[in-house]
Amino acid sequence: xxxxxxxxxxxxxxxxxxxxxxxxxxxxxxxxxxxxxxxxxxxxxxxxxxxxxxxxxxxxxxxxxxxxxxxxxxxxxxxxxxxxxxxxxxxxxxxxxxxxxxxxxxxxxxxxxxxxxxxxxxxxxxxxxxxxxxxxxxxxxxxxxxxxxxxxxxxxxxxxxxxxxxxxxxxxxxxxxxxxxxxxxxxxxxxxxxxxxxxxxxxxxxxxxxxxxxxxxxxxxxxxxxxxxxxxxxxxxxxxxxxxxxxxxxxxxxxxxxxxxxxxxxxxxxxxxxxxxxxxxxxxxxxxxxxxxxxxxxxxxxxxxxxxxxxxxxxxxxxxxxxxxxxxxxxxxxxxxxxxxxxxxxxxxxxxxxxxxxxxxxxxxxxxxxxxxxxxxxxxxxxxxxxxxxxxxxxxxxxxxxxxxxxxxxxxxxxxxxxxxxxxxxxxxxxxxxxxxxxxxxxxxxxxxxxxxxxxxxxxxxxxxxxxxxxxxxxxxxxxxxxxxxxxxxxxxxxxxxxxxxxxxxxxxxxxxxxxxxxxxxxxxxxxxxxxxxxxxxxxxxxxxxxxxxxxxxxxxxxxxxxxxxxxxxxxxxxxxxxxxxxxxxxxxxxxxxxxxxxxxxxxxxxxxxxxxxxxxxxxxxxxxxxxxxxxxxxxxxxxxxxxxxxxxxxxxxxxxxxxxxxxxxxxxxxxxxxxxxxxxxxxxxxxxxxxxxxxxxxxxxxxxxxxxxxxxxxxxxxxxxxxxxxxxxxxxxxxxxxxxxxxxxxxxxxxxxxxxxxxxxxxxxxxxxxxxxxxxxxxxxxxxxxxxxxxxxxxxxxxxxxxxxxxxxxxxxxx
RNA sequence: GCCGCGGUGGCGGAAUUGGUAGACGCGCUGGACUCAAAAUCCAGUGGUAGCAAUAUCAUGAGAGUUCGAGUCUCUCCCGCGGCACCA
Numbered sequence: 001x002x003x004x005x006x007x008x009x010x011x012x013x014x015x016x017x018x019x020x021x022x023x024x025x026x027x028x029x030x031x032x033x034x035x036x037x038x039x040x041x042x043x044x045x046x047x048x049x050x051x052x053x054x055x056x057x058x059x060x061x062x063x064x065x066x067x068x069x070x071x072x073x074x075x076x077x078x079x080x081x082x083x084x085x086x087x088x089x090x091x092x093x094x095x096x097x098x099x100x101x102x103x104x105x106x107x108x109x110x111x112x113x114x115x116x117x118x119x120x121x122x123x124x125x126x127x128x129x130x131x132x133x134x135x136x137x138x139x140x141x142x143x144x145x146x147x148x149x150x151x152x153x154x155x156x157x158x159x160x161x162x163x164x165x166x167x168x169x170x171x172x173x174x175x176x177x178x179x180x181x182x183x184x185x186x187x188x189x190x191x192x193x194x195x196x197x198x199x200x201x202x203x204x205x206x207x208x209x210x211x212x213x214x215x216x217x218x219x220x221x222x223x224x225x226x227x228x229x230x231x232x233x234x235x236x237x238x239x240x241x242x243x244x245x246x247x248x249x250x251x252x253x254x255x256x257x258x259x260x261x262x263x264x265x266x267x268x269x270x271x272x273x274x275x276x277x278x279x280x281x282x283x284x285x286x287x288x289x290x291x292x293x294x295x296x297x298x299x300x301x302x303x304x305x306x307x308x309x310x311x312x313x314x315x316x317x318x319x320x321x322x323x324x325x326x327x328x329x330x331x332x333x334x335x336x337x338x339x340x341x342x343x344x345x346x347x348x349x350x351x352x353x354x355x356x357x358x359x360x361x362x363x364x365x366x367x368x369x370x371x372x373x374x375x376x377x378x379x380x381x382x383x384x385x386x387x388x389x390x391x392x393x394x395x396x397x398x399x400x401x402x403x404x405x406x407x408x409x410x411x412x413x414x415x416x417x418x419x420x421x422x423x424x425x426x427x428x429x430x431x432x433x434x435x436x437x438x439x440x441x442x443x444x445x446x447x448x449x450x451x452x453x454x455x456x457x458x459x460x461x462x463x464x465x466x467x468x469x470x471x472x473x474x475x476x477x478x479x480x481x482x483x484x485x486x487x488x489x490x491x492x493x494x495x496x497x498x499x500x501x502x503x504x505x506x507x508x509x510x511x512x513x514x515x516x517x518x519x520x521x522x523x524x525x526x527x528x529x530x531x532x533x534x535x536x537x538x539x540x541x542x543x544x545x546x547x548x549x550x551x552x553x554x555x556x557x558x559x560x561x562x563x564x565x566x567x568x569x570x571x572x573x574x575x576x577x578x579x580x581x582x583x584x585x586x587x588x589x590x591x592x593x594x595x596x597x598x599x600x601x602x603x604x605x606x607x608x609x610x611x612x613x614x615x616x617x618x619x620x621x622x623x624x625x626x627x628x629x630x631x632x633x634x635x636x637x638x639x640x641x642x643x644x645x646x647x648x649x650x651x652x653x654x655x656x657x658x659x660x661x662x663x664x665x666x667x668x669x670x671x672x673x674x675x676x677x678x679x680x681x682x683x684x685x686x687x688x689x690x691x692x693x694x695x696x697x698x699x700x701x702x703x704x705x706x707x708x709x710x711x712x713x714x715x716x717x718x719x720x721x722x723x724x725x726x727x728x729x730x731x732x733x734x735x736x737x738x739x740x741x742x743x744x745x746x747x748x749x750x751x752x753x754x755x756x757x758x759x760x761x762x763x764x765x766x767x768x769x770x771x772x773x774x775x776x777x778x779x780x781x782x783x784x785x786x787x788x789x790x791x792x793x794x795x796x797x798x799x800x801x802x803x804x805x806x807x808x809x810x811x812x813x814x815x816x
Numbered sequence: 817g818c819c820g821c822g823g824u825g826g827c828g829g830a831a832u833u834g835g836u837a838g839a840c841g842c843g844c845u846g847g848a849c850u851c852a853a854a855a856u857c858c859a860g861u862g863g864u865a866g867c868a869a870u871a872u873c874a875u876g877a878g879a880g881u882u883c884g885a886g887u888c889u890c891u892c893c894c895g896c897g898g899c900a901c902c903a
Binding site: 212213214215216217218219220221222224226228244245246247248259300302326327328329330332333334337338339340341345346347348350351408409410549552553620623624625626629630631632633634636638639640641642643645646648687688690691692693694695698758760762764765766767770802803804805807810811813814815 | 817818819820821822827828829830832835836839840841842843856883884896897898899900901902903
């Protein structure tokens, strides 16, 4: 028998499977249940890393198993090909982003093929191709026409290094998520999508999903729903009112001042009418310019300025209280104004102490002489509400002051326009002359046109709006998109009046592209629709979505929103796209650190595959730890050798295959293994599945010749993990069909149940003996056996048996 | 600060969900084969005591519930992740 040569075997079968189209999946199937397994599609960065293997080769085990169980499985792959990194790399190397991306896709495709995965390549989706982004544009326009997209001057996150706007989700503690530059604030006109309209449903619908709690919580935190109420404070002598948002209306009698955020619209109104206008103006000016990273920095002392000469009136007791502007109140949250209750809020307490403002306790239960008391209790100093609990008082005081119940969210609308070249052109045009008319008579226009006067969707027959080939695609500091430099691109015809219109020159955030790719996989070649409803109903919703935790509050949240919006438009038929979502763990370098070029601990999967083979690599990644937990697993160069050894032993075992009849213990272990491996794969615990296969091999090696039938069954169990070797050995046994189209073996339950069981005998909770008895032995049978044991008698002696606990088929505990 | 997840040998990790703690793999120790090495095979491998059978301690710390706790409850410590001047 030849030595195990992974190179020839792996190459050979990859070609055969591909030539035979073994893994191409039709939308229709007869008598099989459909199953859609999705793994986040890769970004064509240029090179595959071990993380890609972990993302695709390990789920392939699950997918192959599902197929053997008789499911019709969709396991697609594609590339998330638009976006900043490709463009930055292209700029750096002086090449065109398209060429750069295409080259990377071609190279990485070959690398992915070396995994021996059972992807349906015929469904490949590449987001930067017009056949795909035509539908990204079309879907975006559906949202536009539904009034979910608006253009508005807003304060945006500007990355000075990437030279583009970032969504809130792309800013991590004041820095650009991608390049770590400090993000600046700029006021710019941007296209945003109303994800906040869906905030409640995005939270509430989490209930129905089979997702790990940590993902649900992270999304809830991100959306940050807070239930409270709005209360109006009249400004003495002014017509304007200050509306505050509070979750503690029960403390209204403890208000000793009111604060406006520097961005609050009333600030400028008041500034002009107070004695210290200059001081206020200076304060506001410096506060607004500050970067978030400074403004939010830890332990920062609170600052603010009093509006001299104006007062607000507390609606609860008619008391006049001073008004401040202070940057500890955020313009972007709530109403941008708060009522300050120093006695019962830590921030207000700190501010009050600094500016020597009164602290008035209105809830009994804590000492407010040193710090704020934020707990609940009984009201004091609150007029007729004294003696009520904080809970009761909330509603009553809201009624008393005419407040409104109100919910606020941390979530901001999703800014989707980017001032960069390598993205989907936003398919909208602007017509100045129509802008005025649309505002006058808004009938006959869709919601998008009504809320964005002068802006029109490019008509269906004009899609896609192609991304033009231009020479200078570099971004600029002034916030103008590179596309605006192409005069040819900018010129368009107004779909309403037929006159001259201008194209939008910003491109879409790549997260828009990836918000619906799983729908396209269902029907990737459809030229008339983004996907047919038949194709969608075959596969959607996604049964299992595997990805990385970094996308919890970005891609996963965006795509849930996008899907819900499409659901409301009747374009898809379920409101949630993913039944199960899982965050996989991370493979660390051999030093236990996250792999990075700067640390020099990056592993090259190509080298490992060349040296040890794809099957070894797959097995090791399966074995390294439980797949369904967000653990981080350090790579071990010695550990993977163990997997290679195991495969070589499987290979050598072939020589012991003969026509012997397997003994009982072998048959029992075979069936136990069939059962356990199936259970473990189902639960994504590939590590223990591999372990069971190893236990089985250890047994077979020790027990003389191996029956051909048993060896075949062994190979079936191994085939999802090591598809190439098991296919080769399968054929060496004389089979001429593929191992990967075989059915998963069925374990013989009655065989397993008929076996004798070992029962642990404890005395006072300590293991003292073990006895063997038939699995259907009665408690009385067991009792007789136990008390026949000399060891038991030795321990029990002449003491009274106070308790005899019997756990069937498991253990006995005798309490003396 | 709030929320979520976790803490088990030298290492990655098992543990039938309240029932033999440490499966499986790595590493390590000893042996076989070899002139030798590698590879392979065999045996051992949580601590302590013992030649051994065995006893005893042990799942971050401490308490509790239970015949029985890695698993449940409470208090605390540590690590990872999310949110954070969010009113």
